[in-house]
Amino acid sequence: MSSPLPLSGKVALVTGGGRGIGKAIAHRLASAGANVVIASRKLEHLERTAAEFASLPGRTLPMVCHAGRKEELERLVSLTTSQLGPIDILVNNSATNIGQGPALEVTDEAFLKTTELNVLAPLRLVRLIVPSMIARGAGGSVINIASIAGLRPQRGGLVYSFTKAGLIMMTRVWAMEFGAHNVRVNAICPGLIKTDFSEHFWNNPGYVAELERTQPIPRIGRPEEIAGIALYLASIESSYVTGQCFTIDGGNTAV
Numbered sequence: 001m002s003s004p005l006p007l008s009g010k011v012a013l014v015t016g017g018g019r020g021i022g023k024a025i026a027h028r029l030a031s032a033g034a035n036v037v038i039a040s041r042k043l044e045h046l047e048r049t050a051a052e053f054a055s056l057p058g059r060t061l062p063m064v065c066h067a068g069r070k071e072e073l074e075r076l077v078s079l080t081t082s083q084l085g086p087i088d089i090l091v092n093n094s095a096t097n098i099g100q101g102p103a104l105e106v107t108d109e110a111f112l113k114t115t116e117l118n119v120l121a122p123l124r125l126v127r128l129i130v131p132s133m134i135a136r137g138a139g140g141s142v143i144n145i146a147s148i149a150g151l152r153p154q155r156g157g158l159v160y161s162f163t164k165a166g167l168i169m170m171t172r173v174w175a176m177e178f179g180a181h182n183v184r185v186n187a188i189c190p191g192l193i194k195t196d197f198s199e200h201f202w203n204n205p206g207y208v209a210e211l212e213r214t215q216p217i218p219r220i221g222r223p224e225e226i227a228g229i230a231l232y233l234a235s236i237e238s239s240y241v242t243g244q245c246f247t248i249d250g251g252n253t254a255v
C-alpha cells in the first residue's frame, strides 16, 4: 500500500500563486496533496496556472483578489473556507517593489502602497485565518516570503527593504504568540530569483556580472528552488520549527 502524500487533506492559500515564486510553491504544495487556492489580481494567470496543475494530486482553485483591499481579502478567506474547508497553510507571497530609487525621493504614496501590500495584507490575512487555526486545535503553518533585502540594506530600496524587515519581525512576534497553539510561523528570504518582479536586476548585465563574480553559487536562482523549503515548512517535517528565517540565496549573504 502506498503511503499518503505529506499534505493530503490540507488546505493552503498562496497569495500571488499564479506566477513566479508563488506558482512554484503552489505547485509543490498541490504535488504533495494539498488543495490550494491561488489568489491575485489577474484571472488569466491564475486560470492558466490552475489548468497546468490539473493533473496534480491536490486541487488548485484560482481566486481573484487585490491584496491591498481589505474587503477582497475577507471575501478570499470566506470563499476559500466555504469551497475547500478551513485553511491549514497560509503563504503570504504577493508583494510590490514600486518606488525603488534614492531614499530622499521616496513619496508618501509609494511608502503607503508598498506597506499596505507587503506588510498590512499579511497582517490582515493572519488576523482572518489564524483564529480559526487556534480554535480548531489542529495547528497550522504560516509562511511569509520576505527577502534578503529585509536582512541587509538595499541601495535604492528603502521602502521595500523596510517592509521585508518588518515582515521578518512580524514572523517572530507571531511565532512567539501562536507557538503554544501549534501554529508555526516562518519566513523565507530569497536572493535574486528570475521572475517578472526582479527583471530590473537580472536584465542588468553589470549587476549579473557582479553576482556571478561574488556569489558562492554564481548564478541567478529559479522559483522552484524556493519551493522545497516552503513544502518543508508546510509539512509535519518542520513540527519543531517556528520564528525562523530561511535564506535561500546561493550563498549571497554568507560572504
Ligand SMILES: NC(=O)c1ccc[n+]([C@@H]2O[C@H](COP(=O)([O-])OP(=O)(O)OC[C@H]3O[C@@H](n4cnc5c(N)ncnc54)[C@H](OP(=O)(O)O)[C@@H]3O)[C@@H](O)[C@H]2O)c1
Pocket (backbone or CB within 6 Å): 015, 016, 017, 018, 019, 020, 021, 022, 039, 040, 041, 042, 043, 045, 065, 066, 067, 068, 092, 093, 094, 095, 096, 117, 145, 146, 147, 148, 189, 190, 191, 192, 193, 194, 195, 196, 197, 198
Ligand atoms: N524574484 C526575486 O528575486 C525575489 C527576491 C526576494 C524576494 N522576492 C519575493 O517573492 C515574492 C514573489 O515575487 P516573485 O518574484 O515571484 O514576483 P512575480 O513573479 O512578479 O509574482 C508576483 C505575484 O504577486 C501578485 N500580485 C502583485 N500585486 C498584487 C496585488 N496587489 N494583489 C494580489 N496579488 C498581487 C502577482 O499576480 P497579479 O499580477 O495577477 O496580481 C504575482 O502572482 C514577493 O514577496 C517578493 O518580494 C522575490
